[in-house]
Amino acid sequence: MSRQDAAPRAVPAPDTSAGTLALWGEVARPGTLTVADLRRGWEQRRAEVVFDCATAGPQRHTFTGPLLREVVAAARPRFDPARRKERSRFLLAVSGGDGHHAVLSWAEVDADFGDAPVLLATRVDGRDLDAVGAHLVVPSDRCGARYVSAVTGIWTGLHRFGGAVPSEA
Ligand SMILES: Nc1nc2c(c(=O)[nH]1)N[C@H]1C(S)=C(S)[C@@H](COP(=O)(O)O)O[C@H]1N2
Numbered sequence: 001m002s003r004q005d006a007a008p009r010a011v012p013a014p015d016t017s018a019g020t021l022a023l024w025g026e027v028a029r030p031g032t033l034t035v036a037d038l039r040r041g042w043e044q045r046r047a048e049v050v051f052d053c054a055t056a057g058p059q060r061h062t063f064t065g066p067l068l069r070e071v072v073a074a075a076r077p078r079f080d081p082a083r084r085k086e087r088s089r090f091l092l093a094v095s096g097g098d099g100h101h102a103v104l105s106w107a108e109v110d111a112d113f114g115d116a117p118v119l120l121a122t123r124v125d126g127r128d129l130d131a132v133g134a135h136l137v138v139p140s141d142r143c144g145a146r147y148v149s150a151v152t153g154i155w156t157g158l159h160r161f162g163g164a165v166p167s168e169a
């Protein structure tokens with residue numbers, strides 16, 4: 001197999017208009033959400049955070065928005081919620097409109113695993129994000145790179161690698 005054949009093929013994200021994000025991948029209910037949908041549909045939590053930027057130094061912000069796991073769960077990821085090993089294989093890729101993107105594992109945010117209170121913020125420092133798009137907030141991160149702004153897509157799906165899948169016990 002040539003190097004080129006071995007390279008993973010890029011999967012194009014669905015098109016979204018400004019301020020909306022696509023929830024897609026291995027989910028039973030893919031769709032798009034506006035910032036207003038994120039505000040209306042789920043309990044809003046607040047996070048006061050400080051993160052470090054390699055170039056700009058420490059940044060302090062106050063974010064408000066729903067938990068990422070509640071928003072993604074509503075799209076019904078194709079895992080059996082009762083099977084922990086199945087949940088532990090799911091990935092979340094969060095992209096910004098400028099091409100910046102970051103990967104989280106489902107287990108990081110799952111209450112039975114890392115339980116990280118990751119938000120999809122609808123508001124930052126008193127400013128509504130409707131025109132800009134939601135903002136990923138990872139309060140447990142020391143660095144700012146996963147604080148993806150102007151989110152346009154969240155892909156969720158199973159990590160697959162060659163070999164047998166072990167039992168789900
Ligand atoms: N869409 C997008 N989000 C992004 C980035 C980016 O380049 N594009 N840079 C990240 C990095 S490296 C940092 S440190 C923070 C900076 O956030 P702030 O400028 O709002 O404090 O945004 C993060 N989110």
Ligand SMILES: [Mo]
Nearest residue numbers: 053054055144
């Ligand atoms: Mo940064």
